[in-house]
Amino acid sequence: MSAPRLALAPGLLHVPGYLDGAAQVRLRDALRETVRAAPLFTPRMPRTGKPFSVRMTNCGALGWVSDEGGYRYQPTHPVTGAPWPPMPDLVRAAWDDLAAYPHPPEACLVNWYEASAKMGLHQDRDEADLEAPVVSLSLGDTAIFRFGGTERKAPTRSIRLASGDAVVIGGPSRLVFHGIDRILAGSSTLLDAPGRINLTLRRVTPPA
Template sequence: MTFDLFDPLPPDADVPASEPLGPGAVVLRAFAREVAPSLLAAVGEVSASSPFRHLVTPGGLRMSVAMTNCGERGWVSDRTGYRYDALDPESGRPWPVMPTSFLDLAVRAADAAGYPAFAPDACLINRYLPGTRLSLHQDRDELDLRAPIVSVSLGLPAVFLWGGLRRADRPARVRLAHGDVVVWGGPSRLVFHGIAPLAAGDHPLTGRERINLTFRKTR
């Protein structure tokens, strides 16, 4: 089976409200585009308090994507494993409070995708530079797998790899543009997914970067 890359969308495109990815999973095209400047300003405030860093996997590999967190808990990785922690291990202080603009967008996107009353307590903020990637993985460190994942794309476009419930399943290649939001849960909650190596480019709001906000309910 062959999967096509979605075409680029110009800023003034008349986009559909959503595009299904699978059972319980949709792409909300341009859903966050209007509020993107305020989201990026909040990212700057969060990262000033808890700077971006390159985590190390339990196997000792340095992740190419830089990340930080905000909310009641943050996702961390080191030689001891993957986990959520209420404290930033680099500072020993709580993670920055989740900005209101973040929470509002996450709740609205989840509701638009059919998941009302979503209450995320963590937001992972990933920073991609050209060439960086995120290998296929499942989001399964959360205690409450009934809640969906809400993922917001800002800046440079990316190729989202949307696989199946087995790592060996061949992933579809879905183009995500600035402001697109992906929401998945229910039967698709544990689908393997990732990001292909980011192509070089220059975005008027983020320059050579892509910023990804991933909202989760951890417990």
């Protein structure tokens, strides 16, 4: 049985219920190990240093970080200096299943949204390889996800992303603006606290 893949735009797919309940529990438990090895940190805006409301960590060879020095991928945790922990097998399997791209992901950004956290409209454009899609997995409370076009001025729409949902952002939609308007606290009991975990899997460098 495969979950329906809903095309929101060319190259932009929503897969409601991609992970069943057992897989969500398995991923949640794997991420507890990830966060133990690579504690959540608070990213900051380039230049201004203003903190994000979302906290983050990463797994895989490279991790996305942001601070006064800018947005970048790097192989080590910005606070502990340790290499990022490995990607859980389930994460890698989701990439193989959803990305339609013949090379492995290098980065898995783990975003923790507490109930009041938001993410402004932005593009994912720090990857040297824009041929590969970005694959997103949601766990915990439902989020209001907003997306538009590849220009900031394009009109936007919003959809709800529930625990277990996947989104694939690729093809002509690879550089669409997107963000999280709000979290519907209490909509899931998967996590111990109100909030949401989002994983974004990415290929960063062009394949050798």
